[in-house]
Amino acid sequence: MHARTHSQPESPSPASTDESHDAFEAAYDTLIARWGVPVEAIDVPSRFGATRVNACGPRDAPPLVLLHGGRANSASWYANAAVLARTRRVYAPDTIGDPGRSRNTGQPVRARQDLLDWLAHLLAALEIQHTDLCGHSFGAWLALAHTLRAPRGSIARLALLDPTQCFAGFAPACLWHALPGMLRPARGNEAYLRWETGGADLDPDWLALHRLSAAVPTGKIIAGRRPKPRALRALDVPVLVLPAELSRVHNIDTVAERASRTLPHAVVDTLPGVSHHMIPFTRPETLNKKLTEFFTSAV
Template identity: 25%
Template sequence: MRFIIITTACLVLFSCTDKFAAYKEVPDYITEASQLDSTYYEAYDRTLELWPTDYEELYIPTTDGIAHVLVSGPKNGEPMVLLHGMNASSTMWYPNIQALSENYRVFAIDFLLEPGKSHVYDKVENVEKVVDWYEEVLFALKVDNFHLIGASRGGWLAVNLAFSNQKRIKSMILLSPAQTFTWIRPSKDLFKNIVKLFSSKEKRIEQTLESMSADVTHIKDSYIQQYKLGLETDSDNEFILSMRPFSTKKLQTLQMPVLVLIGDDDIINEPKTVKIANSLPRGEGEIISNAGHFLSMDQAEVVNKKMLEFLDK
């Protein structure tokens, strides 16, 4: 009997050393993927070779699907959550993750409805359901109070998440947030065609990248290949057309420190975005030179420095 008690205690102790052990088994939709999906997952893994720091991959079951999460940084670091841009997947953070994860425990979540390694069970038709999904993932991760960073459409989602989690979010950084402070520029037709723009076939993908980046040569080839393959897969973006900028009155209710960065050649934002950001109770806004919409790649070193300085405050 004594031997059994000791063995059980050891098993309990072992399981406690890795609280995410249950989420590390690779699910069937990855191991038994179709040829198209398998090719994409392989490209995703090649981009992860650019990840300059240790990481873990988690697959978290939720009501609406399985959330794939990349985890980096010290286990005792303050939690930080990253929400990537449209069709970008969490691998878009490869130029930023080393700086962010030096002192923070970083959780980069693949969006449920788009290319990445998350998997949706059925339709998720509104942003309220998406916010519920993120909250379910954070509950499983045992993430309570955290810093939040969102890029492009991930910035818009971050603000939606912030409105219902005011006391949990320590600070929020928005990198060229789409449809958040102002309407997408430069023309009224751009937003109408945004889904089509991001779903371009091969001959238009280069044009898409060039319109979003001030210098495409700053983007690694393996990521570009993954991005292209991602555009060939199906994604469920029904609620994207319901995205609208938030009213200034609504934005003024955000009580956490907020940093907004946009590029000086940003097709999605304009200087008015920075003006509104600076008007928030604890807001700061700045324009990054020689950067487009993909400013976290165009000017990674500058953006990383700005984010860390803001967080250090």
């Protein structure tokens, strides 16, 4: 469901663990190479452990922080980074506890507040005091939750890509199909992905990384909680909400209606022809155009 619903993989032998890890690293590097621009890998320490941030774009450009969906990592922005980096210094972290290159070797990430503390510390460590913010799926929940708590003026614009647990709950069918992946990630996740995307042909490099992610240790299950309507009504930040037309994780009409009704400065549009998991790499031209127009608009 691209929410942050993690469970530990089945215990493989040490040899197979090493082989899976090497394969995962190679698949990750393959997608990073497809960003199409020079990428700077930054490791940021914190009390939770080290966070990998992939950065690109002019160092003196306004910052844009990209937060990927759950059970994913920042390599998934490969179809968007080069376009966004034309006008922004892009920072794309691997959310700590997800299958990426961040390592939760310090304080365990056990609750929503831990993730919010992690993100706030990360932005401070990168000396990002004023930024645009974009999140997909659970990353959209994290971006919205951070913005609601951040100092006034620190977030200039906020983009939410098919956001989960922000304006609507998960569809019952989504939870039913996602359950096997929570119990047996190596098998259930792929069946769930086929269901949610309607069996669409997916980028083979992305699919390879997705499959290998099941073998990477991940953190505790953490679910987003929908913000109170009064908190959303008080949000004095331009927000772009982009539901995916074919999303099966929630009712996109409910997402659009509640976002329009509760956010005072919202633009609500639809990403045509894509499901929840096909963002951001399927038909990226449409997404990139919408994001570029939003992030270069006057505040």
